[in-house]
Amino acid sequence: MFQDKEKFNLALTQFLDASPTPFHAVSSMASMLKNEGFTELSEDDEWALEVGSRHFVTRNGSSMIAFIVGKASLLDTGIKMVGAHTDSPCLMVKPQPEITKQGYLQLGVEVYGGALLNPWFDRDLSIAGRIVYQDASGNLKQTLVDFKRAVATIPSLAIHLDREANTGHSVNAQTDIPPILMQVSGSCASFRELLSDQFLKDDEKVIDYELCFYDTQRAAVVGLQNEFIASARLDNLLSCFVGIQALINNNAEQTCLIVCHDHEEVGSVSAIGADGPFLEAITARLCGADQTVATVSRVISKSLMISCDNAHATHPNFPQKHDSAHMPALNGGPVVKVNVKQRYATSSLTSSLFKQLCETVNVPVQSFVSRNDMGCGSTIGPITSARLGVATLDVGIPQLAMHSCREMTGTEDPLRLSKVLVAFFNSTASNIVDVE
Numbered sequence: 001m002f003q004d005k006e007k008f009n010l011a012l013t014q015f016l017d018a019s020p021t022p023f024h025a026v027s028s029m030a031s032m033l034k035n036e037g038f039t040e041l042s043e044d045d046e047w048a049l050e051v052g053s054r055h056f057v058t059r060n061g062s063s064m065i066a067f068i069v070g071k072a073s074l075l076d077t078g079i080k081m082v083g084a085h086t087d088s089p090c091l092m093v094k095p096q097p098e099i100t101k102q103g104y105l106q107l108g109v110e111v112y113g114g115a116l117l118n119p120w121f122d123r124d125l126s127i128a129g130r131i132v133y134q135d136a137s138g139n140l141k142q143t144l145v146d147f148k149r150a151v152a153t154i155p156s157l158a159i160h161l162d163r164e165a166n167t168g169h170s171v172n173a174q175t176d177i178p179p180i181l182m183q184v185s186g187s188c189a190s191f192r193e194l195l196s197d198q199f200l201k202d203d204e205k206v207i208d209y210e211l212c213f214y215d216t217q218r219a220a221v222v223g224l225q226n227e228f229i230a231s232a233r234l235d236n237l238l239s240c241f242v243g244i245q246a247l248i249n250n251n252a253e254q255t256c257l258i259v260c261h262d263h264e265e266v267g268s269v270s271a272i273g274a275d276g277p278f279l280e281a282i283t284a285r286l287c288g289a290d291q292t293v294a295t296v297s298r299v300i301s302k303s304l305m306i307s308c309d310n311a312h313a314t315h316p317n318f319p320q321k322h323d324s325a326h327m328p329a330l331n332g333g334p335v336v337k338v339n340v341k342q343r344y345a346t347s348s349l350t351s352s353l354f355k356q357l358c359e360t361v362n363v364p365v366q367s368f369v370s371r372n373d374m375g376c377g378s379t380i381g382p383i384t385s386a387r388l389g390v391a392t393l394d395v396g397i398p399q400l401a402m403h404s405c406r407e408m409t410g411t412e413d414p415l416r417l418s419k420v421l422v423a424f425f426n427s428t429a430s431n432i433v434d435v436e
Contacts, residue, residue: 040057068256109179251425286299312328
């Protein structure tokens with residue numbers, strides 16, 4: 001376990017830089033887990049899970065569940081779960097993306113998730129993701145790709161040509177944001193041909209892809225006192241990294257897992273999202289040969305899920321956007337998120353368990369409730385709770401600029417949350433509160 005904040009944050013920033021897409025994030029986490037003795041399993045195979053064994057399984061290359069089989073009976077302890085998500089708002093390349101105008105090759109993009117669009121202008125952008133290609137024998141294969149350098153940009157319109165840019169300008173997601181890739185004269189190769197030339201052999205060709213643009217500016221520790229981390233994809237790769245680090249330091253007394261879902265930013269309704277069957281299926285397999293509804297239900301009744309997704313820190317320029325009694329601060333500790341409309345799954349029971357854990361490791365804790373006259377975001381917590389029937393709470397590290405292509409959080413809180421999750425995984429206390 002990283003005990004040093006600087007070392008922890010260095011590893012975090014390296015992970016963020018290595019993970020421009022959910023596919024790359026899962027690949028990065030798989031490497032970390034393998035280095036710690038975890039072995040990869042396939043859902044196609046029978047599993048013979050031994051006490052103390054460490055494993056992970058992926059779906060679609062963009063969602064992952066990693067777990068440690070504990071010594072204690074699941075009927076006695078349940079499963080200690082942590083949840084996060086691998087996806088972030090971004091600009092996805094369309095299937096037929098080529099746009100040729102005014103001597104430029106541009107790519108049509110589709111906005112993934114609730115992205116803040118203005119920050120994408122005037123950035124040095126690259127492209128990464130997954131391609132499916134046909135090899136010389138006609139077989140379909142897949143591989144991850146990353147240009148790893150700036151290959152595009154979305155220039156702003158000059159203020160001289162848009163005098164209202166600073167007052168009343170809105171971004172048209174169809175016409176204003178196609179990135180410029182290069183200058184062309186006459187016809188040019190298709191985007192698939194450009195991909196084939198860049199990443200494949202001469203006798204191979206791209207059939208399809210899932211690719212997104214990303215900002216090439218690397219994650220950095222910033223601030224006069226080095227108190228902030230600025231990076232793309234803090235929401236929610238930060239929680240993925242924190243959860244993986246906590247799982248690695250499990251003492252294997254009780255069965256624990258972390259699930260990192262794709263598709264949270266677009267509603268989670270997919271085979272690999274939180275509203276799909278992935279976690280449900282793996283939970284049942286952890287119950288061993290006896291996967292009856294009754295047995296799984298008994299295990300779930302003893303289990304607890306901590307859903308980790310970043311929280312809204314109070315913006316100093318817009319404090320009125322927060323409830324005056326619930327104003328989380330950067331470096332103020334993890335935030336318990338509450339919403340009576342069940343946009344967050346936290347209850348008084350689950351929040352009490354979390355606050356008790358924070359106290360045991362001397363970590364401060366904050367609370368967030370949205371204003372009554374403003375909407376509230378959501379995350380995988382309520383979805384997971386509803387699908388599995390598992391007691392759940394939603395927590396997160398406070399951050400600013402959520403859903404921008406460059407976000408900011410504090411340097412103190414990532415290691416703090418990881419310590420709390422280690423205490424959660426290693427605790428021998430019950431996951432449920434006693435009833436008198």
